[in-house]
Amino acid sequence: MTEAALTVEKVAVHFGGLVALSDMNFSVGEGEIVSLIGPNGAGKTTAFNVVTGFLQPTRGAVSYRGTALNGLKPHQIAGLGLARTFQRTSVFPNDTVYDNLLIGLHRQSRVSFLDSILGLPRARSSERRLRERAGELVEWVGLERRGHDLAGSLSYGEQRLVGVALALAAEPSMLLLDEPVSGMNASETHTFVQLVRNIRDRGVTILLVEHDMPMVMSVSDRIVVLNYGRIIAEGTPDAIRNDPAVIEAYLGQGAARA
Amino acid sequence: MKAAVGILAVVALASVPLWLRDPYLMNALITTGIFIIGAMSLNLLLGFTGQLSLGHIAFFGIGAYVSALTSLGFDVGLPFGLRIVHIPWPPIAGFVLAIVVAGFCGYLVGLLSFRVRGAYFVIVTISFAEVVRLVALNWVELTQGPLALTNIPSITVGLPGLGDLTLRTKLQNYYLVLTVAVVTYLLISRLVHSHFGRSMRGLMENETLAVSVGIDVTRTLTLAAVISAGIAGAAGSLYAHYIRIIDPEVFAFINTVTMVIMVITGGKGSLAGPVVGGLIFGLLPVFLRPIMAPEAQWIAYGGVLIVILFILPRGIVPSLALRFAKPPKPIEARAPAAFTERDAKEHA
Numbered sequence: 318m319t320e321a322a323l324t325v326e327k328v329a330v331h332f333g334g335l336v337a338l339s340d341m342n343f344s345v346g347e348g349e350i351v352s353l354i355g356p357n358g359a360g361k362t363t364a365f366n367v368v369t370g371f372l373q374p375t376r377g378a379v380s381y382r383g384t385a386l387n388g389l390k391p392h393q394i395a396g397l398g399l400a401r402t403f404q405r406t407s408v409f410p411n412d413t414v415y416d417n418l419l420i421g422l423h424r425q426s427r428v429s430f431l432d433s434i435l436g437l438p439r440a441r442s443s444e445r446r447l448r449e450r451a452g453e454l455v456e457w458v459g460l461e462r463r464g465h466d467l468a469g470s471l472s473y474g475e476q477r478l479v480g481v482a483l484a485l486a487a488e489p490s491m492l493l494l495d496e497p498v499s500g501m502n503a504s505e506t507h508t509f510v511q512l513v514r515n516i517r518d519r520g521v522t523i524l525l526v527e528h529d530m531p532m533v534m535s536v537s538d539r540i541v542v543l544n545y546g547r548i549i550a551e552g553t554p555d556a557i558r559n560d561p562a563v564i565e566a567y568l569g570q571g572a573a574r575a
Numbered sequence: 576m577k578a579a580v581g582i583l584a585v586v587a588l589a590s591v592p593l594w595l596r597d598p599y600l601m602n603a604l605i606t607t608g609i610f611i612i613g614a615m616s617l618n619l620l621l622g623f624t625g626q627l628s629l630g631h632i633a634f635f636g637i638g639a640y641v642s643a644l645t646s647l648g649f650d651v652g653l654p655f656g657l658r659i660v661h662i663p664w665p666p667i668a669g670f671v672l673a674i675v676v677a678g679f680c681g682y683l684v685g686l687l688s689f690r691v692r693g694a695y696f697v698i699v700t701i702s703f704a705e706v707v708r709l710v711a712l713n714w715v716e717l718t719q720g721p722l723a724l725t726n727i728p729s730i731t732v733g734l735p736g737l738g739d740l741t742l743r744t745k746l747q748n749y750y751l752v753l754t755v756a757v758v759t760y761l762l763i764s765r766l767v768h769s770h771f772g773r774s775m776r777g778l779m780e781n782e783t784l785a786v787s788v789g790i791d792v793t794r795t796l797t798l799a800a801v802i803s804a805g806i807a808g809a810a811g812s813l814y815a816h817y818i819r820i821i822d823p824e825v826f827a828f829i830n831t832v833t834m835v836i837m838v839i840t841g842g843k844g845s846l847a848g849p850v851v852g853g854l855i856f857g858l859l860p861v862f863l864r865p866i867m868a869p870e871a872q873w874i875a876y877g878g879v880l881i882v883i884l885f886i887l888p889r890g891i892v893p894s895l896a897l898r899f900a901k902p903p904k905p906i907e908a909r910a911p912a913a914f915t916e917r918d919a920k921e922h923a
């Protein structure tokens with residue numbers, strides 16, 4: 318494993334009496350694809366919310382590339398290069414796909430407020446660059462034919478792609494994907510796996526939460542398994558496939574979703 | 576097409592004094608214009624960030640008082656035997672100071688309220704307006720309290736080649752207000768179409784997603800509040816130098832309500848909305864006055880408001896724009912489950 322990009326240390330999250338995460342420790346190396354799996358309610362989304370600043374942990378610490386994330390707000394964490402998608406579809410529904418990406422390119426705009434109000438040449442050329450970039454992103458996730466439709470009118474799978482494009486717009490160095498292929502059909506899923514690999518090949522570290530086991534097994538370098546807020550196993554896809562504790566956790570829950 | 580409508584509207588408005596000689600109507604148009612500027616500033620918050628400022632008149636009133644006091648001068652005692660003596664400055668300096676001071680107050684209110692979302696901003700703005708009204712009422716040495724500040728000088732502008740021109744007549748004030756209104760409109764238009772405007776849009780549509788792409792909520796909303804308050808302050812300054820007398824009644828809640836009604840009927844979140852709504856509710860009293868007592872007029876406003884919103888629920892401008900737009904592509908009936916990440920919101 319290369320040096321760690323993301324480190325989660327002794328993180329616990331309590332909701333009143335409910336322990337959603339207890340003493341969670343794991344790390345993700347630079348350029349790795351790591352999957353976080355586990356039955357429903359295991360605490361995967363909670364872990365994402367802690368890492369991206371939407372939730373303050375009850376205990377423990379998270380750091381990214383040496384910066385402690387505790388106490389930082391979500392937009393500040395985004396500013397450090399950590400981008401995420403959401404489990405439920407999340408787009409700007411009343412804007413076109415293209416305009417969604419322009420909003421998502423927020424961090425890429427380098428013009429000052431006054432420049433853009435006065436419409437100075439600097440602001441205009443920056444605006445032109447953003448529009449080009451938005452076009453590229455739309456193409457990259459394969460939505461060029463939907464670019465001018467309202468994001469809210471897209472199919473479920475397409476909205477998930479918009480979500481990924483939005484996260485990519487921030488030019489992250491690490492991307493957290495929360496069940497990205499749920500709601501996608503087989504061919505969409507296949508395309509998506511290619512997309513994830515492409516993203517990683519550009520040097521982006523990836524943390525993936527997903528219930529689609531064939532996809533997880535094929536795309537991950539390493540897998541972390543969570544059950545009732547605890548890590549019960551960690552290792553390569555092959556090791557995880559044969560781990561008795563993992564099989565037990567999934568069978569105990571009813572293997573339906575696995 | 577849109578630009579052509581805009582230019583036509585400005586030309587039409589600019590021609591009004593050429594054929595309208597009635598001083599009463601001219602007066603109504605000028606005060607309406609001033610209130611439209613206020614309504615445009617309110618719309619920047621309400622329509623483009625979704626934050627309702629129910630004390631918006633505070634910024635207007637602060638602008639009026641700052642501008643009046645700057646141009647009248649004052650001499651007040653402070654604790655510890657200090658005194659501030661201010662020699663009158665030209666009204667145009669008052670206009671600039673009105674924008675700066677009102678904008679700063681917008682900053683303070685934003686700072687106080689935008690860390691927590693929801694009804695907080697509404698409450699802070701209402702309270703702020705009430706506090707400012709009480710100060711204006713009770714700090715008699717500075718504001719004359721209920722006796723009002725009187726003899727406020729008219730605005731003087733330096734015209735290149737023509738020297739200084741003092742805007743005393745209704746005709747001159749009409750063009751002054753029209754000019755400021757057009758500049759305000761263009762400014763807000765620039766703003767909402769800029770990078771900053773997209774951040775506001777994103778926050779209003781899906782805050783969780785917006786912050787996840789790096790948009791700073793507090794900063795964006797506070798900046799919007801500063802600009803909005805500054806514009807309201809400019810409107811207040813115009814008001815003070817046109818009416819030439821102001822008292823604490825300027826802070827009355829009903830004045831905020833009037834602006835809110837203008838924005839809602841015209842269409843919040845549309846640039847032209849406050850202008851259309853403002854013209855209707857600014858000029859309605861003119862037509863109702865001969866036939867109704869002032870109290871009955873308020874009921875009539877309510878009636879007009881209800882009728883308009885019943886027929887055009889999004890407000891006049893957006894509803895008409897939808898109606899006359901090319902028939903939109905049918906939106907897929909199968910609406911996706913939820914647009915926002917409720918989980919994350921609940922956690923946050």
Ligand SMILES: Nc1ncnc2c1ncn2[C@@H]1O[C@H](COP(=O)(O)OP(=O)(O)OP(=O)(O)O)[C@@H](O)[C@H]1O
Pocket residue numbers: 332335336337355356357358359360361362363364404918921922
């Ligand atoms: N805001 C909250 N308040 C109280 N309990 C919560 C809250 N958010 C999550 N939980 C609980 O914490 C536990 C972990 O939830 P989490 O959403 O992290 O699970 P998950 O692993 O993402 O599940 P799924 O696969 O269904 O998405 C669950 O028992 C859930 O009910």
Ligand SMILES: [Mg+2]
Pocket residue numbers: 361362363404
């Ligand atoms: Mg989840």
